[in-house]
Amino acid sequence: MRLAAGQFRELTQEDLAFARQIGCSGVTVNKPDLDSPAWVAFLNRQFTAKAGPRAPTRRWSALDLIQLRSAVEAHGLVLDCIEGVPANRLDKAMLGLPGAEEQIADFQATLRAMGQAGIPVLGYNWIPDGVWRTAKAAHGRGGALVTAYDDAIGQRVATGTLPPRSEAEMWANWERFIAAVLPVAEEAGVRLSLHPDDPPVPVLDGVARIFRSEESFARAMAHADSPMHGIAFCTGTFAESGADSMMRALRRFARAGRIHYVHLRSVAGELPRFAEAFVDEGTVDPVAVLRVLLDAGFDGFVIDDHVPHLVDDTVWGHRGRAHATGYIAGILRALRA
Numbered sequence: 001m002r003l004a005a006g007q008f009r010e011l012t013q014e015d016l017a018f019a020r021q022i023g024c025s026g027v028t029v030n031k032p033d034l035d036s037p038a039w040v041a042f043l044n045r046q047f048t049a050k051a052g053p054r055a056p057t058r059r060w061s062a063l064d065l066i067q068l069r070s071a072v073e074a075h076g077l078v079l080d081c082i083e084g085v086p087a088n089r090l091d092k093a094m095l096g097l098p099g100a101e102e103q104i105a106d107f108q109a110t111l112r113a114m115g116q117a118g119i120p121v122l123g124y125n126w127i128p129d130g131v132w133r134t135a136k137a138a139h140g141r142g143g144a145l146v147t148a149y150d151d152a153i154g155q156r157v158a159t160g161t162l163p164p165r166s167e168a169e170m171w172a173n174w175e176r177f178i179a180a181v182l183p184v185a186e187e188a189g190v191r192l193s194l195h196p197d198d199p200p201v202p203v204l205d206g207v208a209r210i211f212r213s214e215e216s217f218a219r220a221m222a223h224a225d226s227p228m229h230g231i232a233f234c235t236g237t238f239a240e241s242g243a244d245s246m247m248r249a250l251r252r253f254a255r256a257g258r259i260h261y262v263h264l265r266s267v268a269g270e271l272p273r274f275a276e277a278f279v280d281e282g283t284v285d286p287v288a289v290l291r292v293l294l295d296a297g298f299d300g301f302v303i304d305d306h307v308p309h310l311v312d313d314t315v316w317g318h319r320g321r322a323h324a325t326g327y328i329a330g331i332l333r334a335l336r337a
């Protein structure tokens with residue numbers, strides 16, 4: 001088990017140095033925009049061959065990803081994982097809309113390119129409208145800014161932007177997707193890791209949220225039963241339904257060897273109302289989580305996740321992430337001793 005720094009959208013030399021400085025061995029990037037001026041500027045600082053602007057791509061090429069990987073490795077780090085595909089284009093596949101086949105073909109192409117570039121894990125989720133919160137700047141400990149969710153408010157929101165979808169429809173769309181992409185992942189040697197729906201409520205905005213419980217993950221793991229298909233185990237999201245059920249799911253899937261990596265964060269409260277919290281408070285016991293993973297012989301990586309926003313913090317959350325990663329590293333050292 002090792003620690004990674006997480007969720008970079010656009011890498012900077014300073015971010016990569018920071019990841020090393022706080023003791024991480026690897027990084028994950030989240031829906032990187034490899035067409036952005038910032039990334040082009042990064043490449044032009046990192047490499048002598050100049051990169052130019054280009055039109056947005058639907059598929060990352062092997063060259064894109066080799067550049068990404070070598071930029072990370074130049075800082076003494078491993079590129080452990082990418083979360084999401086270009087511009088997060090998977091919504092039509094999730095909803096079964098026209099264009100789904102094209103998105104699945106793009107996803108397959110990205111998997112093949114990742115295999116060629118030697119990037120071992122692709123994290124994905126099955127929530128077409130993403131993570132929902134009803135407050136983005138609630139006050140946590142000491143006034144740190146945290147996100148919060150209240151289902152009484154969430155259930156009253158209807159954006160009207162998505163077609164209604166039942167559980168059966170969302171499962172059928174997922175089964176079509178995984179049947180198309182898992183053989184490609186196996187051939188490419190890239191592991192697909194499913195993140196739970198956040199918040200894990202049965203339905204939001206008219207669309208069923210199917211990956212919200214231990215039972216739903218057991219069904220998904222049995223249906224797509226391959227070492228190349230596993231779980232991005234988010235302790236925070238699972239604990240939004242209760243910390244005890246999170247620990248049950250953790251023990252089950254860790255023992256089964258189906259956890260590829262872990263988002264280690266905590267929450268205060270549970271549905272129907274919760275707020276995000278520092279990793280050293282709230283309902284998630286990070287000592288118990290790491291002990292289960294060590295006992296199960298877990299050999300993936302652990303990253304922090306959304307972290308509270310501290311005084312004078314950056315958008316990415318350098319201060320919050322330094323606190324979370326240092327805290328997790330301390331527990332690991334103590335457990336190993």
Ligand SMILES: [Mn+2]
Pocket residue numbers: 195234236237263305
């Ligand atoms: Mn997460």
